[in-house]
Amino acid sequence: MIKIQLKWLILIWVVAPMFLLSKLCYSAELQVDMLKMSYSPEILYSEVGDKIVWPKSKGHNVEFIEGPSGFSIPKRSKMNKQYDIILEIPGIYYYWCTPHKSQGMIGLIVVGKNISNKIEISKAKALGKSKKKLADLINKIHN
Numbered sequence: 001m002i003k004i005q006l007k008w009l010i011l012i013w014v015v016a017p018m019f020l021l022s023k024l025c026y027s028a029e030l031q032v033d034m035l036k037m038s039y040s041p042e043i044l045y046s047e048v049g050d051k052i053v054w055p056k057s058k059g060h061n062v063e064f065i066e067g068p069s070g071f072s073i074p075k076r077s078k079m080n081k082q083y084d085i086i087l088e089i090p091g092i093y094y095y096w097c098t099p100h101k102s103q104g105m106i107g108l109i110v111v112g113k114n115i116s117n118k119i120e121i122s123k124a125k126a127l128g129k130s131k132k133k134l135a136d137l138i139n140k141i142h143n
């Protein structure tokens with residue numbers, strides 16, 4: 001009898017709060033690779049608060065162009081350096097690689113399954129080969 005009660009006490013007062021806490025604190029780390037002339041994946045789906053990492057890759061960087069309203073565009077990342085960001089506002093984010101922005105090296109991030117700014121992103125600036133790439137990515141996007 002006492003043993004059973006102890007088990008329940010442990011479950012309620014120790015295990016349950018730990019489980020809740022770990023749920024609250026949990027955020028994933030997602031990676032985007034910078035390949036020859038493209039990002040991989042080109043569309044990344046993340047949750048609010050996830051850490052997104054672009055490991056260093058020679059000759060490439062990350063420059064944010066557009067995001068949901070309220071997002072202040074950060075300074076573009078340094079060439080040949082790892083870059084990471086935590087996105088807190090749900091919506092679609094659009095970025096490119098500064099030296100390859102007209103060669104189709106662009107990427108999208110969908111945060112929190114929110115695609116409400118899809119039209120704004122489809123109207124965002126795109127150069128050269130990236131115009132078609134952006135249109136293709138916009139067509140592929142889902143929430």
Ligand SMILES: [Cu+2]
Nearest residue numbers: 060097100105
């Ligand atoms: Cu590049």
